Amino acid sequence: MFELSPYPLLSHGKLVRWGLLGFSCTPLLGTYFYHQGYRVRFLVCPIRYLTGIPCPTCGMTRSFMAIAQGDLVKAVAENLFGPLLFASFVIVAVHITLELLTKRRITAFYCHPIKQRKLQIIGLFSVFIYYIFRLYNLSQTGEMYFSFINSPLGKLLF
Template identity: 35%
Template structure:
């Protein structure tokens, strides 16, 4: 199995788990982020689990409020899974994950993700928004 297929499979597994978790109690779960557990401040990825769970239960507003990149990441995983499956069906090896993540589009999204995290951190530190 290629790294693309493994990543797609893990991502799809995460989406399935998000759809099985109850949306009602997701805010009461444990803090999984080491950065947030230590500092009480959000990292760029904080809220992704909640975002996925809300999105999988159809609550787009809460999904975006938890982390804007939750829906983007789900879409990226689904596209990656389709790419991997299509390659397997046509008996080709899927494009290397290293090559995919170096594309300008992916690098741009990663830059936006880091900028989003930095802005959210600054807004939390200045008291404009509440910590997650």
């Protein structure tokens, strides 16, 4: 299930892990502080702001906020992959912290499947299909057209 390497981490490996820890903790800390009432006004999706059309990751912040409030149904409604990504950040943060504390590389049961190219392609394809489905639903309600017309790009073109 978990295997501890007999060799200590080299200084480069420690530096990489500190970077990964910072990267994986940033959304978790952001969720915590946002839930506490802190707001960053400029933190918006630039694609959605400029075009009015959501990007594939639109809704992740709202999904993370719903998770922080304990509302998993709302989290999935905001973005289907939000809870999965949130759980991934938590797992990476715990895993990297344990590696830094033990000063050894840890191989866990989830490490091997993540490296398989087929699973990576299936995951990317799933995100793409979900994104197309979301865009289709927005186009059917007319919301995508209205958002595009009122966006900076839409105003420039029309």
